[in-house]
Amino acid sequence: MRAPNVPHTLLIDRIGVLVTNDPGNGPGALGRVEDAALVVADGRVSWIGPAAGAPAADVRVDADGRCLIPGFVDSHSHIVFAGDRSAEFAARMSGRPYQAGGIRTTVAATREATDAQLRAGAVRLFHEARAQGTTTLEIKTGYGLTTADEERCARIAAQLTDEVTFLGAHVVPPEYADDPAGYTALVTGDMLTACAPHARWIDVFCENGAFDADAARTILAAGREHGLLPRVHGNQLGPGPGVALAVEAGAASVDHCTYLSAQDVAALAEAATRSDPTVATLLPGVDFSTRQPYPDARALIDAGATVALAGDCNPGSCFTSSIAFCIALAVRETGMTPDEALWAATAGGAAALRRSDVGALRVGARADMVLLDAPDPVYLAYRPGVPQVAAVWKDGVLAAG
Ligand code: NIG
Ligand code: FE
Numbered sequence: 001m002r003a004p005n006v007p008h009t010l011l012i013d014r015i016g017v018l019v020t021n022d023p024g025n026g027p028g029a030l031g032r033v034e035d036a037a038l039v040v041a042d043g044r045v046s047w048i049g050p051a052a053g054a055p056a057a058d059v060r061v062d063a064d065g066r067c068l069i070p071g072f073v074d075s076h077s078h079i080v081f082a083g084d085r086s087a088e089f090a091a092r093m094s095g096r097p098y099q100a101g102g103i104r105t106t107v108a109a110t111r112e113a114t115d116a117q118l119r120a121g122a123v124r125l126f127h128e129a130r131a132q133g134t135t136t137l138e139i140k141t142g143y144g145l146t147t148a149d150e151e152r153c154a155r156i157a158a159q160l161t162d163e164v165t166f167l168g169a170h171v172v173p174p175e176y177a178d179d180p181a182g183y184t185a186l187v188t189g190d191m192l193t194a195c196a197p198h199a200r201w202i203d204v205f206c207e208n209g210a211f212d213a214d215a216a217r218t219i220l221a222a223g224r225e226h227g228l229l230p231r232v233h234g235n236q237l238g239p240g241p242g243v244a245l246a247v248e249a250g251a252a253s254v255d256h257c258t259y260l261s262a263q264d265v266a267a268l269a270e271a272a273t274r275s276d277p278t279v280a281t282l283l284p285g286v287d288f289s290t291r292q293p294y295p296d297a298r299a300l301i302d303a304g305a306t307v308a309l310a311g312d313c314n315p316g317s318c319f320t321s322s323i324a325f326c327i328a329l330a331v332r333e334t335g336m337t338p339d340e341a342l343w344a345a346t347a348g349g350a351a352a353l354r355r356s357d358v359g360a361l362r363v364g365a366r367a368d369m370v371l372l373d374a375p376d377p378v379y380l381a382y383r384p385g386v387p388q389v390a391a392v393w394k395d396g397v398l399a400a401g
Contacts, residue, residue: 008041008042008058009039009040009041009046009057009058009059010039010040010057010058010059010060010061010367010393010396011037011038011039011040011054011055011056011057011059011060011061012037012038012039012040012060012061012063012068012369012371013037013038013051013054013060013061013062013063014035014037014051014062014063014064014065015033015035015036015037015038015051015063015065015066015067015068016034016035016063016065016066016067016375016376017032017033017034017036017067017068017375017376017377018032018033018034018036018038018048018067018068018361019031019032019067019068019069019070019342019346019361019377020032020033020048020070020360020361020362021070021343021346021347021359021360021361021362022360022362023347023360023362027306027343027347027348028301028337028339028340028343028344029339029343030339030342030343030377031360033048035050035051036048036049036050036051036068037049037050037051037053037054038068038361038369039054039055039057040057040367040393040396041396042396043366043367043395043396043397044363044364044365044366044367044396045361045362045363045364045365045366045367046363047363048361048362048363061371061391063371065375066371066372066373066374066375066390067371067372067374067375067376067377068361068369068370068371068372069133069342069346069361069369069370069372069377070135070346070347070358070359070360070361070365070368070369070370071133071134071135071136071346071358071368071369071370071392071393071394072132072133072134072135072136072323072345072346072349072370073134073135073136073308073345073346073347073348073349073350073352073353073355073358073359074129074134074136074137074138074310074311074313074323074345074349075136075138075163075253075255075281075308075310075349075352075353076138076140076253076255076281076283076310076311076312076352077125077129077137077138077139077140077310077311077312077313077314077321078139078140078142078143078167078312078313078314078315079121079122079125079126079129079137079139079157079313079314079321080110080118080121080122080139080140080141080143080153080156080157081106081109081110081118081121081143081314081315082106082109082110082112082113082117082118082121082143083105083106083108083109083110083113083315084109084315085102085105085106085315085316085319088102088105088316089289089319092289092290092291093291098237098290098291098292098316098317099209100171100205100207100209100210100237101171101209102316102317103142103143103170103171103316104171104173104174105316106143106314106315106316107143107144107145107171107173110143110144110149110153111144111146111149115152115156118152118153118156119156119159122139122156122157122160123160125313125321126139126160126161128321129311129313129321129323130392130394130399130400131389131392131400132321132322132323132324132387132389133323133324133370133389133392134311134321134323135358135366135368135369135370135392135393135394135399136161136163136349136350136353136355136358136359136368137160137161137163138161138163138164138165138201138310138353139157139160139161139163139164139165140157140164140165140166140167140170140203141153141154141157141164141165141166141167141168141195141199142167142168142170142203142205143170144168145168145170145171145173146173146191147186147190147191147194148194150166150168150191150194150195151191151194151195151198154166154194154195154198154199155198157198158198158199162200163200163201163353164198164199164200164201165199165200165201165202165203165231166192166195166196166198166199166201166202166203166223166228167202167203167204167205168186168187168191168192168195168219169184169187169203169204169205169210169211169215169216169219170205170210171205171209171210172210172211180215181215184211184215184218184219187219187222188218188219188222192222192223192226192228193226196223196226196227196228199228200228200229201223201228201229201230201231201252202219202220202222202223202224202226202228202229202230202231203230203231203232203233204216204219204220204230204232204233205233206232206233206234206240206241206242206245206246207233207234207235207236207237207238207240207242208237208238208240209237210233212241213241213244213245216232216241216242216245217245217248217249220232220245220249220251221249229251229252229354230246230249230250230251230252231246231251231252231253231254231255231352232245232246232249232251232253232254232255233254233255233256234246234254234255234256234257235254235256235257235258235259235260235264236256236258236259236286237258237259237292238259239259239260239261240259242254242256243257243260243264243267243268243280244263244264244267246278247267247268247270247271247278250274250276250278251278252276252278252279252352252353252354253278253279253280253281253308253352253353254268254278254279254280254281255281255283255310255312255352256281256282256283256286256295257280257281257282257295257300258286258287258292258293258294258295259293260295260296260299260300265299265300265303265305266303268280268300268303268305268306269300269303269304269305271305272304272305272306273304276354277306277351279305279306279307279308279348279351279352280300280305280306280307280308281307281308281309281310281348281349281352282295282297282307282308282309282310282330282334282344283309283310283311283312283318283326284309284326284329284330284333284334285311285312285318285320285325285326285329286312286317286318287329287333288318288329288333289317289318289319289320290317290318294329294333294334295334296334296335297330297334297335297336297340297344298334298335298336299335301335301336301340306348306351307336307340307344307348308344308345308348308349308351308352309323309326309327309330309336309341309344309345309348309349310323310326310345310349310352311323311326323345324380324384324388324389325384325385326345327341327342327345327380327381328380328381328384328385330344330381331381332381332384338377338378338380338381338382339377339378341380341381342377342380346359346360347359347360366395366396367393367395367396368393368394368395369392369393370389370391370392370393371389371390371391371392371401372388372389372390373388373389373390374388389401
């Protein structure tokens with residue numbers, strides 16, 4: 001049943017540039033339509049065409065020459081947590097390296113927090129992201145690392161999104177420091193059983209200091225047995241087996257990809273041709289906040305890999321909820337064109353979540369849209385750090401602006 005305040009039809013007209021991401025134009029091509037209009041009916045895009053020919057609707061919004069883009073699809077976040085690691089960030093900016101072990105600081109604080117505190121923090125970050133144009137947000141567990149704490153993090157995440165990822169395999173918690181195999185057994189046993197009903201995905205941090213390829217393979221296979229689809233954190237802190245493992249496991253995405261070998265790039269290019277591709281998701285906000293090198297998006301795209309951009313909002317390696325900031329970084333630092341970066345943060349994110357209903361504005365797609373206070377989407381990178389979101393619609397309903 002339709003809520004009483006949801007208009008039956010919404011017309012947005014006098015759109016200066018409409019970004020459709022029409023798949024007919026291929027990855028990275030925005031499918032721009034100039035001087036366009038778009039109609040929404042029952043939460044879906046129902047008509048796109050020249051402004052002059054637009055049908056009437058219950059509600060009309062005059063875009064006044066500004067651009068309308070698909071809402072950002074942020075396929076990677078860790079927003080269910082407690083505690084603060086700003087001192088760790090400050091220490092890094094004075095030369096201390098980033099280490100995965102910092103995750104344990106957040107684990108300790110998260111275990112101490114009440115459900116209400118965890119929920120309030122996640123809700124705040126979720127709405128912060130929404131107000132900046134993120135209309136689909138994946139949310140991971142991974143700061144509980146006991147069965148009860150992972151289960152409540154997954155439950156809280158599921159109250160905010162359909163894209164919940166079980167990341168019990170984030171790091172080995174201190175109580176299992178001498179028994180990492182015992183922790184893998186817990187993750188693939190009781191913890192997985194408790195979390196799987198809330199989740200769509202299973203993820204593993206496959207990196208030195210976290211989980212090796214054998215443990216990661218075991219964990220992803222156990223997730224599949226519970227109906228969870230694999231995704232991987234890999235090649236973040238150095239070269240390693242994450243990408244190869246993700247491609248072997250048929251993961252929807254391998255995220256970070258900061259340190260890639262030529263073989264990794266070739267494997268991702270091959271995986272992009274499959275019916276269920278493995279996407280390379282870049283998280284340049286992490287490389288910014290950890291003072292790491294940036295990934296080479298140019299090499300990936302030129303080789304034929306499908307590249308997504310995501311935020312990785314978390315208290316340790318990257319505490320931003322701004323996809324516009326990530327787009328600006330990707331353009332400046334990873335070799336992406338402005339068009340490729342916007343595509344990667346919308347259609348690319350949708351590919352990384354294996355979603356065909358979001359990330360594009362075509363007839364039948366969800367009316368998840370952002371009106372930018374800008375005449376062209378290049379302004380996202382051209383005016384870094386400047387708020388340019390005039391309005392956000394989720395399923396055709398005004399969510400911000
Ligand atoms: O995606 N790589 C592992 N996990 C997070 C970092 C989390 C943290 O430092 O708390 C990431 O960067
Ligand atoms: Fe992450």
